[in-house]
Amino acid sequence: MAVALRNRLFALQLHPASLLHPSLRPSPHAPLFSLPARRRRGPCFHASAAAASGAAGPAASASDAARIFQKVFFVPPGVDPAEVSEDMVLPGSNIVVGPYAGHAQIKEVEFLKSSGRAKDCPKDGRPEFAILGRSNVGKSSLINALVRKKEVALTSKKPGKTQLINHFLVNKSWYIVDLPGYGFAKAPGSVRMDWSAFTKGYFLNRDTLVAVLLLIDASVPPQKTDLDCANWLGRNKIPLTLVFTKCDKMKRGKRPDENIRSFQEVIRENYRAHPPWIMTSSVTGLGRDELLLHMSQLRNYWDQ
Ligand SMILES: Nc1nc2c(ncn2[C@@H]2O[C@H](COP(=O)(O)OP(=O)(O)OP(=O)(O)O)[C@@H](O)[C@H]2O)c(=O)[nH]1
């Protein structure tokens, strides 16, 4: 298993996780990792047995370093937590690549429809990823970067550009969903999303939702609205991946990785375990291939 995964990573010309900035490496005090179970279809990605229970499992004979790895990294189904090693982790993330990863490239993408309400969204049963985050965090830009097209999703310097639920059909088989941003208090009432109605109608009832990609602006310190949102998703057992955006930017002398670390420290208080996270930049393409690979393993597992 480990050899196959290593080969796959090598074939993708990814760099080993040892290139992670030291500040992003797991600390011995990092929280246990788990991802909420997928609703209605049984258990989804979860912490290793040892990490979930705190008991000594197969990891008992592993080194301290290996045990820390198993606790802070996202260990997908099909991977024996005791076999996890640094070179199986996607660079700039805490995500281990498992056997469900594959077919990550996007060959074609088409805009399918915009919906004003959750109940108007497509009902064809295809799996989907929702792109969620504050206004201006870079949701539409990330979609364009993922699909490698400039204007598939419309972007703007002004917050509040995306105002409807936009479904993009990828490779005729799954959806990326661009959502309006939250936390844009200045938007006039007519263009402001009714988030309380939306969350009930979409996140809590969308059976085809594989995961939420919660975008966090890494160029600014942790924001309360983002933490509230992450906590809400966690409480409602909706699988999420934290996608840090704008990692190319520096602001107020703070490096993005310091902001990321601060965010993780705060979220740790509310999460029993840490969700998967990944660093990206829509300007430089940082994290693009890695995020697509992660999405492929979530999708393929969901689809089986
Ligand atoms: N430097 C940098 N700028 C970015 C990045 N991603 C987005 N931006 C800029 O941030 C601004 C907002 O980007 P959008 O993609 O429109 O953000 P959004 O989250 O879709 O915004 P709303 O639709 O208003 O909620 C634009 O000016 C983008 O060019 C990034 O990775 N790095």
Ligand SMILES: [Mg+2]
């Ligand atoms: Mg947008």
